[in-house]
Amino acid sequence: SIDYDLPSSLPFVNDEYDLLIICPEEWIDALQQLKQHKESHGIRTVIAGLNEIYSGKYFSIQGRDPAEKIKYFIKDAIEQWGIKYVMLVGDVEEMPVRYVATVVDEVPCDLYFADIYSSNGSFSSWDKDKDKIYGEKLDDRPDLYPDVYIGRLPAGDENELNLLINKIINYKVKEKNALMTGVELFWDTDNREGEYLKEEISKEMNIHVIKLYETDEYEKNDSATSYNIAKYINNGVMMVNFASHGSPYGMGWESGHFVIDDLNLLHNSYLPVVFAMSCSTNEFDTTDCLGEKFLTYENGGAIAYAGSSRVAYVYLGKSIKSSLSGYLDTAFFRAYYDGFNRVGEIFSEAKVDYITKHVFRNEHDYLTLVEYNLMGDPTIEIPSMPDTSKAYVSKSKSNSEIKIWVEVSEENISNASVDLYYRKKIMWGGRWYLYGSKDSEPYEWEFLPEEEGLYEFYSVFRKGNYSELAPRVSDAYCVFDFHSPSINITKPKEGGIYIFNREVLSANKNFTLVIGKIEVQAEGDVVKIEFYVDDKLMHIDYDSPFKWTWDEFSFGKHEIKVVGYDVVDNMAEEKRDVLTLIL
Template sequence: LKEHKESHGIKTIIVGLNEIYGGKYFASQGRDDAEKIKYFIKDAIEEWGIKYVMLVGDAEIMPVRYATTGIEDVPEVPSDLYFADIYYSNGSFSSWDLDGDKKYGERKEDKPDLYPDVYIGRLPASNENEVKLLVNKIINYETPPMKALMVGVELFWDTDNREGEYLKEEIGNELNIEVIKLYETDGYAKDGNATPEEIAEYINKGVMLVNFASHGNPGGMGWESGHFYTSDLSLLHNSYLPVVFAMACSTNEFDTTDCLGEEFLLCQNGGAIAYAGSSRVAFVYLGKSIKSGLSGYLDKAFFKAYYDGSITTGEIFAMAKIDYLTRIPFRNDHDVLTLTEYNIMGDPSITLPVMPLTTKAHVSQEVSNTTIKIWAETTEDNVSIDLYYRKKSIFGGRWYLYGSKDEEPYEWEFLPDEDGYYEFYTVMKKGNYTENSPDVADAYCLFDFSSPTINITKPNGGGIYIFNKEVFSLPVNFAVVIGKIDIMADGNARYVEFYVDDELKYTDYDMPYEWQWNEFAIGRHEIKVVAYNALGAKAEEKVNVWAVIL
């Protein structure tokens, strides 16, 4: 697998769990195995620059982190998002356990960030033979015909809309590829009925995407006139392996049983290359509101992410969640449940072809204080492309047209008048067709034109501090500290580091910058605070102290 990936330009490092726990590559830290893996991923991002993480092993082999939901009927869910969400937006570590009670992902108490920082997937293998089967599927994967199979059924009998079919209509209408519709009822035009035989028939013919909207359980999905259970996988003999997204309860409940999601990947006569689905109850809104939030929105966002330019399974899945977080900023427990309970099985670096009639912006740098280059990628000829930008604010910000190009190269140079976080996207026009704008920006760049500054405000040279309180001062160039003390500083910085005798003690990402010095210390010491801007430029200040901290 390593040779295969690197032959396709993806540098690959294979790391065993014992190597993580034993600190072979980075110092092992964390209170349990799952946290040790998360810290390892953090170190790998910072030292190796990784973008993709493939967890190899079913729940009994590869540790699972359970997220606490705050919902009585669904108290906790297995969530691989824990391993992907490494940082808060300010760059600090997102532990999912701010209050330290070992109940992870609590919406109010832990304030999990939920934005994925790497593209993650899990190979649900329980033994060596299953690993070989899944690896062989990855190595031998061939791009299927660019077709999407939509399977929609009636979810609730007491509403005016057939939610599953309506949602598939909404998704299918936004895809620039052939869409095959298998529905339970005759409310919409369709290509066939939602039966296991017809579902298998189209998968066997070859489709790239399969999308279900149904009721479900770990063993499969069922509706009044049909079903698709794990036993129905025996109908498959497809050589082209699709990516599956199932908007249904519990079909990806990989931690308790061999669920439909796992069996789709482990199917020996075909099956799927990737499966995204819920590990517990998948809540939805009724009627046409199904697309407005919860599982229905995430389902729609998955396919919109592909339309918007994400082309690997891991990136598509991650961008769907980022879309949800961006468009639904005021989230309740059911929103957080939706984001944490949906997991994706499979290699996150599997690449799909670019969707026709779409384009995507790229930037030469993501952090800069000088002019950057922005360019658009497309597979189309004879098109015009518009570039849009905005300076992002707490409320999003207004988009502006930056420029248009009617021929290649579709390139622009960009330098704003003021620093800040800028986002970009492109829109293609061809004849009477205009590409839809993306739900999430294509690219971004953080411009930082300022130099960092730092000033230690406590302790001051000459100050006498007893248990954190300055009692008087002397005309000397060092401070006297008796008992623990809050080291405080202000300035202009992206983040600051606190050192004692050149040993890093703490990193703070938010003003006011402070750290409590409460370690054992007697005698002379040097306190140093170093400030950094986004580009890594730094400023520092030091203060000498004579301390007695017991």
């Protein structure tokens, strides 16, 4: 079989719900209105209270502390319900946070709750060395790939909760536009980094962009002042972007600022999605920060806020866009261009983009990925970017032919065409090839490669002289594997005699005796093994070496069976007859 470098292998069982809302018990009733609203828009929603999670109402209780119990619950909800989005409801006092070790001490990180699986499909505890210091870059090695789209409603009480619910239910977009606010970040460089970064982002936006800058180096609509920022937000903007210095209480630059008190200038009925490339404006764990206040402001504000909870590092000059917070800033808006239009998806894809492009990450790369959190409903949907497309696959893992189709955001597709590209991924790359072009709907293809491997796909929309940019991260992927895996039981061995888990003698190969509890072990080129006794499922293990402790009462002749699955669910099994006396 093949070894694949995948973000995760998700063992979905059912497809019952889309959105999981986790909240304090006393807020369940208040959230029923939001649940009904979501389901009326086709988002199947389930609400779970913290006490329901801690008491094991839906799934067995796992985890050493409240945060880990919530993470295990999300894992079970993925596997049993098929959820894709998670909304954590509550500020730091109402909803647990996980603090993650970084170069600037510990930071609150909701990505912990979204990165459920390691690349082999096993649960990712972010504490591999079990020292209760979570997310250590070297000792714990979390892969940081989000397996669900997550956001937090930062409600501190029921009044704020009802305000946030009403904002979500009444959310609307006036027009497709974005407000870019960029300022001079460093006075001893030749570039106005914040303004330069907004210029670079604007080049990849097929919507109207309003530019507020501190200097006159670039063409702008107005100067970056709190009055002008509020004026344009009040007029109605879909997205807002800041690049400035910051603190938990706001942002500031030499000639202006936008701080918590400046929210009083707002009276907007159209609520924007905000991304702030600024230090600490989303430091929700120490105070009621700007990010929270943007959402809980009564007379307008924002529908979602993505920002840093600690120091946001950047590189100087034009290198600002190459890595750290500057790159994540560009990646957020590029994810929107590349076909993602739900806020949680845009935010998560920005991090996937960062991880994909920065394979060798230093401590400050790691800090950037874990310190940015999303405040708001992850299922909030904004209109698609015009003149863009996105490829989809019928299966993400397969041993047979799959279907690929492309959806286009442009309504007028006369004289337009769509190209589909593919590649077999090798290490961190591989050459792209044109698979096919179509100048009319449906934009559909069948795909079956000659070789096994991980294949990626993306589409390009063309119309006249316009050609869509290729995405930073592939639109879709599928793992093809055409061979069955191998598997074998390594303990108990055939013909072995075991007393309390120790092999004391090797006898006739047709006779295996087990006295006392035993750790059943198996190996193989698989990502998951199921352990059975007399065809009854006893345990599932995702970690190699695969094992299960048989300590239940047993007497007489029984059959041990292990069933292994590779990444595309090809199956192999092995059986062993044993005589047991386990008391």
